[in-house]
Amino acid sequence: MDLSYGDDAEAFRGEVKAFLNAAWQPGERRRDELKAYIAEFRTNATGHGYLYRSVPKRYGGSEQPVDVIRAQVIREEFQRARAPMEVGGNGMNMTVPTLLEKGTEEQKELFIRKTVEGEYIWGQGYSEPGAGSDLAAVRTKGELSADGSTWIINGQKIWTSQGMQSTHMFMLVRTEPNAAKHDGITYLLIDLNQPGITRRPIRQMTGEGGFCEFFFDNAQTPVSWQVGERGQGWYVSRTTLKHERASIGSADGLGNQFDKLVELARETGRIADPVVRHELARIEGFVMAHRYTSFRLFSCAAAGEDPGPVSLMMKLALTEIGHEMALLAQDLAGEALLREPAAAGTRGRGPEKWLDQIMGSLGNSIAGGASNIQRNIIAERGLGLPRDLAMQAER
Amino acid sequence: MHFHLTEEQIAIQEAVRGTLADNWPMARLHAFAESDADFDPPSWQALMALGLGGILLPDSGMGLLDAALASQIAGEAAAPGPLIGQMLAVHAVALSSNPDVAGFLDDLVEGATVATLALDGSDHVQSANAARFFLTGSRNGPLELVEAGAGVTITPMPSTDRSRPLASVTFDGAMTHQLFAAGDPFIARLFDAALILVAADALGGAQKCTDMSVDYAKTREQFGQPIGRFQGLKHQLAQMALEVEPAHAFVWYAAYAWDAQLPDAPRAAAMAKAHLADVYVRCTRAAVAAHGGIGYTWEFGLNYWFRRAIFDRAWLGSPAEHRARAAQMAGW
Known part of the structure; x- marks a missing residue:
């Protein structure tokens, strides 16, 4: 080592x-x-x-x-x-890698540079009210115009981060209603500034915005903005993102948050309490395991080796440690939590600012693949356990 | 940057695993558990023939990481024999400046003579009847090598961990060699190394319990299908994997930090021992639950790992003690 x-x-x-x-x-x-x-x-x-x-x-x-x-x-x-x-966000994380792998030359010319320069901001159009963890159940409908030049889109998309700022969207649309569930979806890009689209912000339990829902009423996008083959959209959306994604970033963030938890214990005068010291050290054990595992993944990526199932566990580990920290923070902050914190970035916030993390940790267990879905992935792909019969039957 | 196992390290682990599969199958473990023996010469000699006794020699080209990788496989197999004590005694004897002990080294490296740990008191000593040497001492006192024979009284006890039978040992005028004087920084390092090797044993055991449970879930059928298809069990198994998989790198780091003598090495050792002891206990409990009735039987053998988890947790300091030390070391 x-x-x-x-x-x-x-x-x-x-x-x-x-x-x-x-x-x-x-x-x-x-x-x-x-x-x-x-x-x-x-x-x-x-x-x-x-x-x-x-x-x-x-x-x-x-x-x-x-x-x-x-x-x-x-x-x-x-x-x-x-x-x-x-420039962060979905554009660099999702749109650009997908276009580089599956896009036409015209699409690459049209979208990548403007995304890189931050002019185009991309919203993700995957989830629908009836298609959450079961994403392939999307029902938003795409039909070709009579002349075959344009997709006409009707339906609803939801949980779009940065939705109010987005200029464009990449979306999964059902275009082959008679095909099997996963084979009837097409991956489309669309300009969000058009009469057939309305958007509405969704207020989160934190009281703040962050998500949008979109309603499509005969919205249009040219056929040339379709990525990959018609009916192959599910597989386009699975495009592996493999561009230097290994990093020690998430573990560093967790470590910083743990340091702040220790700081909270100091500020509130609880650091000398043996129960608090034990809880801090117990949680830090998980933080350390996560950190050194990020070293392992990074080292494997640098060497071009497969680290095995542990790479499927990082998101869930991060989420679970976040829950543990939230619970201890709640004890440490005590009555300070009776006061709702001022907005993030405001000066003079006291221990009550941990309410952001306490609620945010719950968001982590939903966003980007809910924890129970993570457990399914670990069990099925990581441990090789048989797939659920209902899911297997659909494939 | 290299922070995953090399092909050579994986090959050594495979060799240890294969040797124990041949020499320590479940039938041998069952027979040992029912006997009065506190030592198993065939499996010991097979492990020693692989050269494990010499891993912590200063010129071996290996280090505590390699010793931990061996300890992990011993834990996985619930191997008998004081492997941790032997490796640490070799390390201490090799680095001691006491000329009287130099002659003991070759036999210890080869495993022809056995050394066992009697650190922090000698109420719970493994393989005491087989041991030629007892490594004794405490973090604040001197580190000594006591010879078996006159002045040594061994009182066997019924032991929870059937793979590592214990005895209470008392020393009264026994032949004693000081290896390091009180206050020598080597002593704290030896204690830290012991914690990391126990953590590695726990890692191997926790991984074994997880693997056994996953295998069982794939083959056991109820309601006309493998029980591993049911989401309730699937999530319990995913939880076990979530406990044990990230813990590998924790043990590697603690051993690496010790080898490299990094400033955080003592704290990493304490934290690793505390964390892995908890992981092991949770995984063995979950394994019994995953197996259902068969897991609760003596015959199936899961109980050996369950008992070994209790040993690893209590031996050389509980998680609470090491977390209190870690809190102190962090300046909290």
């Missing part, structure tokens, strides 16, 4: 540091001035091969060979310098 990244990577780190020292000096810039500076910085960093590494140059990327260690060094140094990384 060796946790150093090696001489090559450290030399590379020196280059990244030098670049950041010279190129990231936001100073007192604010608002539009800062925005323009960030855009210019991103272009510069991409020119140096630090951002959009998996995206070809002709679409605005830096087209670098896959190298998870360099990618990690870049993340570490950019975070240290508090420099902006890639």
Whole structure:
């Protein structure tokens, strides 16, 4: 075992540091001035091969060979310098990799550069009121126009993050009502600013927004915006995202949150209580296991080896540890939690700010594949247990 | 950056696993559990023939990580024999400056003589009748090697863990060699190493319980189908996997930190022992539940791992004690 990244990577780190020292000096810039500076910085960093590494140059990327260690060094140094990384969100995580693998040349030309530059913001159009964990049950209907040039879409999509800001959507639409469940779906891209689409924000239990639902009433998108074959949309949506995705990021975030929990115990004067010390150390055991497992996954990814079923467990582990931390935070904060915290980012928030994490930890057990679905995946794909008969019958 | 097992390390684990499959099948474990013996020469000699006794020699080219990987497989097989004590005694004797003990080293490395742990008191000593040496001491006192024979009284006890029978041992004028004087930093390191090796034993046992449960769920049929198809059981098995799979890297890290003498090594050892002891107990309990009635029988054998989990949890300090130490070390 060796946790150093090696001489090559450290030399590379020196280059990244030098670049950041010279190129990231936001100073007192604010608002539009800062925005323009960030855009210019991103272009510069991409020119140096630090951002959009998996995206070809002709679409605005830096087209670098896959190298998870360099990618990690870049993340570490950019975070240290508090420099902006890639434009986040669904566009870079989902749309671009899917288009790179399954898109037509026209689609790549049309969408990737504008996504990379942050002009196009993508909402995910997967879930529906009747299609949650059973995603392939989508019923939003797509029909071809008489001349065969346009998809006409009717139905509803829900739980779209960043939905109010989104300019475009990638969506799963039922186009072959007579085909088998998974074989009747087509993957479409659509412009959200058109008369046939209305959107409505959904208020979460935290009291804040974050999601949208969309209603489609004869909305339209050209046939040339269909990704992959008609009826193959389910499989297009499963496109593996394999571009330097291994990182130590989520474990670092968890570690930081644990440090804050210790801080909370100090602030509230409970740190000397043996029960609190035991609970903290018990939870930290899981935090450590998660952290060192992220090292393992990262090391396997760098070596091109399969780490095995443990890679399927990271999301559930993170969620479960979050629940444990929420429960202890609730005890530590005590009566402070009787006060609803001011909005995140507001000055002067006390221990009551943990209410954000206490509720957020519940969101984690639903978003991105509910915990019971994670358990099914671990059991079936990881441990090789037989599939549920009802699910098997549909395939 | 390398933080997963090498092909060579996996091959060594496979060799230990194969050796124990040949020399320590369930039938032998059952017979041992019913006997008065506290030591099993055939399986011991087979393990020693693989060279496990010498892993912690300073010039072996290996380290505590490799010792932990061996301990893991011993735990998986519920192997008898004081493997942890032997490896640590070799390490301590090899690094001691006391010239009187140098002559003991070769036989210890080969396993021709047996050493067992009597750290933090000698009320619960494994394989005491077979041992030629007892490694005694405490974190704050000296570390000593006591020879079996005159001045050593061994009183066997009925032991919860049938794979590791215990005795109470008292020393009164026995031949004693000081290996390290009180206050020598080596002593704390030896205690930390012991914790990591016990954590590794627990890891192997917890993984074994999980694997047995998964296999059983695939073959056992009720209501006309394998019980592993039912979501209730599926989720219990996923929970076991969620406990044990991430714990592998925890044990690796603790051993790696000890080998590299990183500043957080003592705390990682304490945390690993506490965490793995809990994981092991939860996995053995879940395994009995997953197996139903058959898991509750003596004959099926699951109880050996259940009992071994109780041993690993209580031996060399409970999770609560080590978490209290870890809290102290963190400056909380």
